Amino acid sequence: MKNTFEHALPDAQGFFGEYGGSFIPSELQLVMDEITQAYDECRRDPEFQAELARLYKHFVGRPSPIFHAENLSRKHGVDIYLKREDLNHTGAHKINHCLGEALLAKKLGKKKVIAETGAGQHGVALATAAALVGLECDIYMGEVDIAKEHPNVVRMRILGANVIPVTHGRKTLKEAVDAAFEAYLADPITQIYAIGSVVGPHPFPMMVRDFQSIIGNEARVQFQEMTGKLPDNLVACVGGGSNAMGLFSAFLDDTDVAIHGVEPAGRSLEQEGEHAASITLGEPGVMHGFKSYMLKDAQGEPQEVYSVASGLDYPAVGPQHSYLKDIGRVKYGTADDNEAIAAFFELSRQEGIIPAIESSHAVAYALKLAQQGVKGSILINLSGRGDKDIDFVVENYGAQYGISELVRRYTLPT
Known part of the structure; x- marks a missing residue:
């Protein structure tokens, strides 16, 4: 395409x-x-x-498919679809x-x-x-x-x-x-x-x-071929925001499509340095050569940030996201570490798809939308696969989710 x-x-x-x-x-x-x-x-x-x-x-293997997550859909009472960027060569968007x-x-x-x-x-x-x-x-x-x-x-x-x-x-x-x-x-x-x-x-x-807009261009055609209409809701995680802009760009003129960007709430939105919710809690500022919403410390410098997802812990956000927030076209919310990890395991065990922790924030937020009674379909941009995260997740959350033994790392005999 x-x-x-x-x-x-x-x-x-x-x-x-x-x-x-x-x-x-x-x-x-x-x-x-x-x-x-x-x-x-x-x-x-x-x-x-x-x-x-x-x-x-x-x-790369494009177009990446859209998958109807029927098990999650039945469980949560809303039609959930995944744009499978995790299936691209190299495992992400x-x-x-x-x-x-x-x-x-x-x-x-x-x-x-x-x-x-x-x-x-x-x-x-x-x-x-x-x-x-x-x-x-x-x-x-x-x-x-x-x-x-x-x-x-x-x-x-x-x-x-x-x-x-x-x-x-x-x-x-x-x-x-x-x-x-x-x-x-x-x-x-x-x-x-x-x-x-x-x-x-x-x-x-x-x-x-522009390079990432192929995600949304494909998704727009694919979703209509699958369902006969556009999705009612889009959801994507936002650090800098490339996967989100890739999906959102094709739907910005479709006012009937609600668009949701999901920032990392980390360990706490209440404590400085324990989250990376730049749009949610930041203010306009300049860093790395551009003006956007950013998290600032008391001296007006970029604030220290944190997220369980390494790809999301950045103290600013793409400028187009800031613009879309101000005009109200995109709603920006958050998912915290625990919600993201819970979603990581739920998608793995309900659908047989292990997501990246970054993408798990989007999954977590979509499930929250379902719990809040959102109507219609939800299309999640599954921006990456979780191969890179499995050692970290098992070591830090394995016992909590019933994985009794850590994966042993073997070396070949010399």
Whole structure:
């Protein structure tokens, strides 16, 4: 299915209403202008679009299917559907924009792609795309997330990426972004920062959204073919918000479709540093080169954040999400750690699908909507699979959910 990239926003300066833009040093702005021009040429280039479509079909395995979760539907009294981005090659939605960014980097003559990663899915996807098109790849990842998401670290290294531990601050996603930005500023000529979500300076919030909009474009057609109508509700988790914008973008003009973004409430919404609910509790601010809702500390700096899902613990959110919140088109709610883990096990045991912890936040919120009596159908963007999370979940929650023995890690004899 061809991605049409037809969107009214952002404006020429990269703003979605008052959010977005490009708050970066002037010398870096020249590089961003070059990227913007190259991307504009690529999205209008039939050959670029044809190559991307070929890779989506034959490399990624698109279109990803929609699955009617009949067991969950019967249990909760509402029709629940899953957009199965977890079935993509590399196991998540991230490959959608990583392929586009890698092809763009190749067009620009870059030698290397660099990026941050939290849960490791963006890192794996970018390492995969870099290997495919013949680019070097550096991935910056917090030490906490390296330990937590060890399977994805191994995958990145097998694919040839250089995984660089980030050792300052909380050693998670925000610090990984800081480190990747610093590396990019040191050499914006031979390398490109392949940002992993709908965040950062213009054109990245637009560009990543456009590459991810294939999710919503497919879902719109698929759901109507399955049911004869559009879904009544959309639900997706929101950290930076790329998987959510990918689904939401095709339905924004359909006012009968209620749209829900789900932020991580972590251990407590009441305690600073124990959640990452940027839209729910944040205020407008500038970080990492763009303006958006962000969580601030007493000094107005980015607040420390936390989530059980490494891919969601970021103190800001994509600027288009901020705009959609302000105009009331999308409702943003939260799911906490315990709700997400409960949903992780419920989807696994009811439907035989192990979701990523990030995606489990969306599942948890959809189940809450059902409990609150929402009517009609719910389409959840199942943004990733949970292979990367099983060791962490078993070690930290296994006893609670009846897993009596931890999975033993064996080494081959020498």
